[in-house]
Amino acid sequence: MLSAAFVVLIALADFVASALLTDASQLKKDNYDFVIVGAGAAGNALASRLTENPSFSVLVIEAGVTDEGVVGIEVPFLAPTNTPMTAVSWNFTTVPQTSLDNRILTYPRGRVLGGSSSINFLVYTRGSNEEYDRWAELTGDPGWQWSNVEQFYLKSSRLVPPSSGRSTAGMVNPADHGFGPVEVSLPGFPSEIDNRIIDTAKQSNGLFPFSLDLQSGNALGVSLPQNAVGNGTRSSSATAYLRPVLNRSNLDVLIQTTVTRLINTSGAKEKPSFKKVEFAANSTAKRSTVTASKEVILSAGAIGTPQILMLSGVGDEKALKTLGINTLVNLPDVGQNLQDHPIMSNYFFVNSNNTFDNVLRNTSILNADLALWMENHTGLFSDGPANGVAFLRMPSNSSAIKEFGDPTAGPLSAHIELVFADGFAATTTPQPPTGQFLTINSAVVSPTSRGSVTLNSSDPFVFPNIDPNFFATTFDQQVMLQAVKFSRQFVQAQPWAGFVQNRTGPVGDAETDDDIIAASRQAIVTIFHPTSTARMSPVGANFGVVDPDLLLKGADGLRVVDASIFPIIPAAHTVAPTYIVAERAAELIKEAWS
Template sequence: METFDYVIIGAGSAGSVLTNRLSEDAGTKVCVLEAGPSDWHPYIHLPAGFIKTFHMKSVNWGYQQEVGPYTGGRSIYAPRGKTLGGSSSINGHIYNRGQRQDFDTWAQLGNHGWGYPDVLPYFRRMERRVGEGDDTYRGRDGNLTVTTMDWQDPLCEAFMNGAVSLGIPRNPDYNGQIQEGVSYCQRTIQNGLRVSAATAYLHPARKRPNVDVRTHAHVTGIIFEGKRAVGVRYNRGGKYGDPLEIRVNKEVILSGGAYNSPQVLQLSGVGAPDLLQSHGIEVRHALPGVGEGLQDHYAPRSVARVKNIRTINEMRRGLSLWVEALKWATTRRGLLSLSPTMVYCFWHSGETTESSDLQLTFTPASYKEGVQGQLEDEPGMTVASWQQRPESRGYVRIRSADPFQAPIIQTNYLAEELDRRVVVAGMKLARRLLASEPLKPYFAYEDFPGPKVQSDAEILAAVTERGTTTFHPGCTCRMGPAEAPWAVVDDQLRVHGMEGLRVIDASIMPRMISANLNASTLMIADKASDMIRGKTPETAAQLAEYA
């Protein structure tokens, strides 16, 4: 039987980083199992291709969430990457780290070495920041290229000026010392092409003779001897492919993401005993926190009709689209080089005393109601708004013992009253921004939620009718001390009570961060690679505010 030192389940953001770092040791054999195909498809590399990969079954798990109490009876679509690079190959390529208090909270929950001064050196190590930024906070020599949106648009400028008119300052670098303010977004794009985790980490590592990357390898379970993980079962070629096994000398590393990592653990007999037994699965290790605590950002999108200027809605069809295609082919610029949003705004809801708790995005475009990923025909602009640190939690649980059946995903959006208050405050701020003086030359009228929607109750009803995921699931295999009933892994990301098994991806976040998750997921994996290799951690950042 084949044997490797490490088997990594999932070649997504975390798995790609781990493959690269662990294989730096030439004597270490690393195997990576990815359920999806290679990342060859042109839509993956074309920045605007996200609008296609959003629904492309060949590279997307295409999950559906369960109906929640505040989703208006809707089952919300939950795309996740199923290809080399994982969701970093199909996402909106936004780079957003979060606030320092996010990581300080992780440390305060009993996770030694995960405070902001501890993680900042890894953010710096992994990034190659091109553009503005204080080198106290930004990296220049890493694998991951981070640029700033360079598509200047009058609507974007008017929106940012509108934010300033409301007292929200411009911030040249929201990934620097402070997040609050408004600015063009930062993204993982280089020379008009996506920089995924596969591009930055996995493909360079594949050139090494000690790396074996296997696509179309759907993991069906982890093999245990007692409490030690000793191998992995998988089907090569999907459900009807050949069942195979591989063994490990050192560790199995689970990097399937917030939905798939708990599913694999539960299928392998690690989780809540009642759940496992109800599906006829032998309990290998009772760990009730597996799959519990799911969090995600829930975003309603305010839409206004536009006058006196063209928006992306009109530019993406007919002759205009051909002109844009030619522009991208010759200069790697223009419409096809764009991300799903252009401007980020971080501000306060007034509902909490913390730092900014609202994240808003501005796009000079609008999408068809109920058809995510399809632009409208008439001119429009959109402000999405969401609570950065939601209180509501849900779960991920196996639906059956069949490893090819999608898990139950219940996010419980807005279940907590505070979440409802903050999201209503976000909609009110979005309305003020769209109606601000600098946008008046272009603002025709508010289309959604519409001028008749005024009371908090009416706004909340609109939120439940049209809100959706921002594609940021986490917290389903949470990091915490052994005595915490919800904890799945310790601060070395080792599964509690097990040997030779770690979980390393966004699922280990003990609490949701105030950001998109890809940047922090990459950081988690980079930091974890030092733990696995027994290397001395990067020296904690010496910051005046922590002196």
């Protein structure tokens, strides 16, 4: 996160409605072919693809505001200003994390057009081919194999030049990219650590292998970050998918409206059919309904989707009964299997006067950089906050893997991610008033810990209980320990000589393995990648929430399309896989209703 000075920029948001509807009374009708709940990464992609058919009518309902004019969203470098308690986040918190010394963590999710694709930190990775082959194996559906979903990756995003127009030869492979609406680019303005990162990889004799392109199918290696940025501006599902189609006559988008539940429209003795959506502007407002003649598509994310399902009578019968909710479909897996990537910061003092620490402390420098971005979308603010990424595996002789097995999708998939920043990237520790810093964020990207989302109340305006259950397994603890060791080993390489000085921060003083793990408990936060709370499973399986075609088990009329359906979390930033899911879902829906 950035300094408090940046958070003020959120107040610059101009919540204009544009072509959007802001009240139920503005709806043209009360029946649409498709009603999409949530205008996040998946929901907006679906809205765009389904309305390509002029005979389909589509309504999107989004709880949040428009993303237009929100400076913290549009300016890539300011991405961290969106994740404290802000007007564009749900502002969730977790239950006390047992394995993190009972700390309660903030758990931001996007409450704005674009959802979390509008507030994430922009790094774009699809993961290895193995990730999707594993999905196919876990669901019994070969349609999820990489050979079958590659088309949807290519259809969702495309490589564009950096904002500065500088050459990226030797830093990316255009052949690994597609032709879709989401724009992906490398940083336009090199930092002082870029060459050090790449040189360390190339000189490491394979310990930290250089990757020309992490989108190649081999998801291991060190590279400059590819960000969801085009022309120096964030490229989200709102800007890439939704905004270009808002003028379509068969699309309505209703914002600032919360879906409170889905209503069964079938007879008492018939299979439940959830084709009616109830919603309201706030907790005291009158509730309205709208009907989908074909399907309701739930795209409310890994927190919102299970909450809405449970409020609608879909979930564990015993748990729902305690809240007075009548169970219509007994699916105990709803809200279970929550998976996320725990991350924490490793800090180093550096011998430099050019880190972005100066920007975070000096309002004059901040305003100058912002003015430059406002003028032509260039300069420091046109790039995301990350300066390098590394996806790495545990050592081949790892005792943790020997004892617990390998949870990755295969040998081309990572256990660990390192994210480099040329300055003090504040997470649990505020930026010091003096000094220049390097941050290496370390994350466990194939976690074995599992958490849950459960109802706290039958009131849809009361937040659910969110328990990512971070750091709960010995394996995850051993992976984070190795990640810290890798980060320290990385900066001991020759390219960092004379630049990196001593360690600092919560983990900096920890020397023994036990000390590092203990310090990690006080430093870990979320990387904002919750998944799998409505996971796919094979047709006929007595576990899971949706079938491989994303239709709700035991019911009609309802499909779930978002990161909640991931059968297992990929070792990747989750927005690109979510676009792949949405693109495939759009094809499945078109085929079903052609």
